[in-house]
Amino acid sequence: MKRQLFRLFIGIAACLFLTSCGFKDIDKRIFVQAIGVDYSNNEKQPYKVTLKLAVPSGSLKEAETKYAYISKEDSSMAEAIRFLKSHEDKELDFGHAKVIVLGENILERDLHEMLDFFFRRRDIQMISWVAVGNPSAEKVLKVHPKSEMSGTFALSNFFSNNGVESAYIVSSFLFDARRRIVESGIDPILPIIETGNKSKLKVNQSVVFSGVKKTRTIQLSPKQTKLYNLLANNTSKMEIEVGKMEESFTMSVDTAKVRYKIITSGRKPVLKMDIRIGGIIEESSFDMSPKNLDKYSSQAGKHTKKEILKLLTLFQEKNIDPLGFGLRYKATKLNNGKRFDEWKKIYPDLTFDVSVDASIKSTGAIE
Structure with missing residues (x-):
């Protein structure tokens, strides 16, 4: 009897140290579909972060997906994200961030330092795809292809093999990009997403660069990208x-x-x-x-x-x-x-x- 009372006392005492649940209902969240990072041409605030947010629709008859975009320039990725949270009335949820787009000018910097933010955050999936945006990550994210339907995300369709299957498309997961950047003996290769207007995307080239120091960078043509995929x-x-x-x-x-x-x-x-x-x-x-x-x-x-x-x-x-x-x-x-x-x-x-x-x-x- 004494043992049971002692266990009950320990259980009640332990409950006093428990924190409240941090879960938030889905109507208090807004989902980030893609993250874009460009170089701002300002050394004091070098990172320009753009988030593509999926705007929920109140009607099942909506045939078009709606998005919202928020951007911020800052000295670090973490600080930019913290500041962008003040732009929305809902919690930013990165659990569905499928694509990370890097501007071409950001490749000249130390990618390991820049991507460290994505590696460490527990709510960003390591199976997110990483790509390079041309002319910029922000412009690529703001493209809304006419073929994109409700409930789908065009950028992820390029790399998941659930949509298009093409030998001209190189797919690179975040975990693989990190491995190639950190590991000696293998260099990173990322697909290039090109856009010329607000409704068209094209992925048939890739860029290869050397490790942490981007002193050697070459862009592969569609033909060379196809042969790389073969090998x-x-x-x-x-x-x-x-x-x-x-x-x-x-x-x-x-x-x-x-x-x-x-x-x-x-x-x-x-x-x-x-x-x-x-x-x-x-x-x-x-x-x-x-x-x-x-x-x-x-x-x-x-x-x-x-x-x-x-x-x-x-x-x-x-x-x-x-x-x-x-x-x-x-x-x-x-x-x-x-x-x-x-x-x-x-x-x-x-x-x-x-x-x-x-x-x-x-x-x-x-x-």
Whole structure:
């Protein structure tokens, strides 16, 4: 009996130290759909933060999603967000912030320092997508595509594979962007969202930069972005154009598999890469015969090999590594604390030995 009374006393005493519930009803919250960060050209207040807020509709018949936008320039991300809270009568909820857009001019700064705010906040998901906005993050956020319907968010449809699926689109999660920025041996790559008006978005290019210090930055064209997706993600839904205008064809890739290994045992270091792609002919400027499938496959393989070697050589000349060759080298060698320094000496002299085995199964023609 005494033990039960003692436990009851302890339970009542513990309740006295409990705080009240911090939960707020949904009608007291407003959801942040996307966050934009631009450089303000003011060193004292370098960050211009723009929030895209979903405005709830009181009618189920509303066919259009409405948004509100608030912006603030400040010396830090946290201070800007704190100040923006005073612009709304509801609590800012970042649990649905799916996209973080960075202005192109912000890439010249230390991204690790700037993104530290997003890494630390517990209410911002690490699976949010990170992209670069052109001409600015604010203008990209304020675009409202005509195809955007109620209950959907156009920016997230580009990267989630639930909407469009394209080999020209690179998707980068916040956790992966952080890993690439912090980790040596692999460089960050982010998609570029372009807009020219208030109703159109375009995502078919990407930008690669080197680690924390943005001293080496290159923008990949749509064609280069497509090849990067093939090498990094085994992207299969892509097309390969082969030949000249008079006698050319387009191969639709259905399957893709890329393997590589780094060989340093010889006189010169070699990166040996084996690529296998399969598909059918999707378009042709001349009559194609099923009897010549081996010939067409060989042509597709040679053309793909040539283009991939150009891309790998570009990465090497610019001393950037978005494919993570340096990370692979460190992971396959016994750690002695100097592996990355070794890789920095090896990479400029690395020889690329690329082989592409293309297999065209059908000309796609209907007799």
